[in-house]
Amino acid sequence: MTGKVTRSDAEWREMLSPEAYRVTRRHGTERPFTHDHFPKEAGQFRCVCCGTGVFDQAHKFNSGTGWPSFSQPAAEGAVGTSTDRSWFMTRTEVHCARCDAHLGHVFEDGPKPTGLRYCINGVALEFEPVDSGAAASGEPAASPGE
Numbered sequence: 001m002t003g004k005v006t007r008s009d010a011e012w013r014e015m016l017s018p019e020a021y022r023v024t025r026r027h028g029t030e031r032p033f034t035h036d037h038f039p040k041e042a043g044q045f046r047c048v049c050c051g052t053g054v055f056d057q058a059h060k061f062n063s064g065t066g067w068p069s070f071s072q073p074a075a076e077g078a079v080g081t082s083t084d085r086s087w088f089m090t091r092t093e094v095h096c097a098r099c100d101a102h103l104g105h106v107f108e109d110g111p112k113p114t115g116l117r118y119c120i121n122g123v124a125l126e127f128e129p130v131d132s133g134a135a136a137s138g139e140p141a142a143s144p145g146e
Contacts, residue, residue: 005050005099020048023121024101032066035122042130044074050099054078063117068125070118071110081106094118
């Protein structure tokens with residue numbers, strides 16, 4: 001992972017759609033079943049804010065929850081976690097390790113071998129097929145706006 005990405009609130013608002021801003025920068029949650037169109041081909045899901053590869057298609061599964069679900073991150077250190085005590089419950093929030101974008105939450109009810117379900121907001125992700133650019137080389141994509 002390259003260095004941390006930091007921007008002003010105004011810069012984030014300018015570069016993201018209103019919904020992506022609300023979810024990633026204000027810890028929102030999109031409605032379920034709004035991102036059923038994700039490709040099924042091999043590739044990597046990247047943070048919409050900074051382009052960091054956060055999840056791989058190979059670890060995606062249908063949890064039936066209405067949000068894209070993954071059994072593990074793309075690489076160790078790609079995402080971070082913190083305790084989320086909003087909505088009168090305690091959950092584990094998942095954020096991009098590079099830019100701190102809120103991605104979703106992780107639960108301990110996923111498939112083996114990890115037993116984890118990373119329940120991620122689709123609007124926080126961009127898909128890059130494995131045969132294109134940075135996904136094929138394994139290198140991080142250029143950050144949006146850079």
